[in-house]
Amino acid sequence: MEGREVGTYDEGWTRVPELEGVSSLNPVCHPSLVKVDKDRQMVVLEEEFQNISPEELKMELPERQPRFVVYSYKYVHEDGRVSYPLCFIFSSPVFEIRTTDDLTEAWLQEKLSFFR
Secondary structure, eight states: OOOEEEEETTTEEOOOGGGTTOSSSSOOOOEEEEEEETTTTEEEEEEEOSSOOHHHHHHHSOSSSOEEEEEEOOEEOTTSOEEOOEEEEEEOOOOOOSSGGGOOHHHHHHHGGGOO
16 A cells, blocks of 8 residues: 655654544544654654454554554443543564674664665
């Protein structure tokens, strides 16, 4: 899917019709996947999903590229109330080291080798 420009901080954010009116009074229950286009310095709407669970969403996220998810989630409270919090989630590759001795330039270059 070809991304759609959302805007930059310098020029002010452009309205995103898919996210307009999202509130507990007018809930929209679907996540939108956005990414940063470094070359154009833009935030780009990459993909939208309808009726998808967090478990299904994680299968759609790229493992090796950072993405932002804007997710209006239907949350049912223990007392039965329903709310729709707008969640802003950042997904990114994570590297783990067991000891600080493991943190070397060679280790980091090995972890970053997938950025060909």
